[in-house]
Amino acid sequence: DKNKFYNGFLDYFVVGNNFDTNTPFNHKVEWAGIKDISINGSSLFISLTEEIKKNCYNTSLFKAEIDFKFMSFEKIYGSDECFYLNKEIKAFRYFNGYQTGGRIVNVRNKIYLTIGDYNTWDKVQTLSSSAGKILELDLKDKSTKFISMGHRNAQGLHYIERYNVLISTEHGPKGGDEINLINLDKDYINNFGWPISSYGYHYDVVPINSYTKKYAPLNKSHKEFGFVEPLKFFENAIGISEIIQNYFDENNSIFVSSLKAKTIFEIELDKYLNFIQIKHKINVGERIRDIIFDKENNCYLIYAESTPKLISMCLN
Numbered sequence: 001d002k003n004k005f006y007n008g009f010l011d012y013f014v015v016g017n018n019f020d021t022n023t024p025f026n027h028k029v030e031w032a033g034i035k036d037i038s039i040n041g042s043s044l045f046i047s048l049t050e051e052i053k054k055n056c057y058n059t060s061l062f063k064a065e066i067d068f069k070f071m072s073f074e075k076i077y078g079s080d081e082c083f084y085l086n087k088e089i090k091a092f093r094y095f096n097g098y099q100t101g102g103r104i105v106n107v108r109n110k111i112y113l114t115i116g117d118y119n120t121w122d123k124v125q126t127l128s129s130s131a132g133k134i135l136e137l138d139l140k141d142k143s144t145k146f147i148s149m150g151h152r153n154a155q156g157l158h159y160i161e162r163y164n165v166l167i168s169t170e171h172g173p174k175g176g177d178e179i180n181l182i183n184l185d186k187d188y189i190n191n192f193g194w195p196i197s198s199y200g201y202h203y204d205v206v207p208i209n210s211y212t213k214k215y216a217p218l219n220k221s222h223k224e225f226g227f228v229e230p231l232k233f234f235e236n237a238i239g240i241s242e243i244i245q246n247y248f249d250e251n252n253s254i255f256v257s258s259l260k261a262k263t264i265f266e267i268e269l270d271k272y273l274n275f276i277q278i279k280h281k282i283n284v285g286e287r288i289r290d291i292i293f294d295k296e297n298n299c300y301l302i303y304a305e306s307t308p309k310l311i312s313m314c315l316n
Helices: 002-006 210-215
Strands: 033-040 043-053 056-065 074-077 101-107 110-115 133-138 144-149 154-160 165-170 177-183 232-234 240-245 253-258 263-269 275-283 288-294 299-304 309-314
Antiparallel strands (some): 133 144
C-alpha cells in the first residue's frame, strides 16, 4: 500500500504461488534464484537463474496473471543451453550464482532480458550461445532475437522512449563498470566487446595463460577492435546496478545506482545522449539493488539490500 508506505508504515501480505512447491532453482547456490520482477498491465514477469538439470543453469523468464490469492507462473522463455556450476575450465571456475544477468524491461508488446556471461568467455562472442546477450522477446508471436552481445553481467536496463534506445549498466571485472547505449532503430546486433575489450582487469586469482589471452585479453580500446565504446565507464568498480531516467530534470540526465559505492550517481548527458559529467553523488549508505519511479507520487522507490529496506526519494 503506497499511501501507508509514504506515511512510514510498510504494509504487505503474502501471495501464494506455484514456486512454493516447484522452485526451479537450487536454494543452496549463492546469488541464484529470482533476479528481477516487472509488471506489464495485468501480468507479472519474473526472471530467475533456473536449474535446468543437476548443476546445469541458464536464465529463464516466467509469467503469471496478477492474482492476490494465488499466482500461477508459466515459463515463457528458456534455453536448454547449460552453464555448469563450479566446473573447472582452463582459466577459471564457472559461475557460482554470479554473472547471470536477469534484468527485465517491458516496452509495449516486447520484453528485453539481460543474460549474463556465466563466466564462459569462449561463448560470449558467438551467436550460437545466449551467454552475455540482451534478448528481445515478442509477447505476441513469442519470437526471440538478440539485440546486443558482448556483455559480462548487465544488471541495469532502462528504456528511453523519445530516443527509442535502451540504456544498460554492467559489471566489469576488477574495475571497468560500464554504461552502454543500445539503439533499437538499428537492424544489426550491437556488440560491446566483452571479454575481448574491457576497461577493467582480471582478478588476481585468474591465471594469465593461452586460454585467457585468446578469449579474454581485455583490450582497453573497444573501437579499435570493432566494438561499441561504452557511454561511460568507471575505472574503479562502483558495483554498478540499476539505471533510470531523472524525471525531476527536463534535461537529459540519468540516475545510476551502485552496490559497492552505496551511492546514486546523477549523470548529465547532452541532446545526443553523450556523457557530459557526473553532476551529483547521492550517498545512500546502503547497497542499492533496484530503483523505480512512482509517477503518481513523483517519487523514486529504492531497494536497499544491506539492511534491507525500501527508501523513498521524492520531489515535493
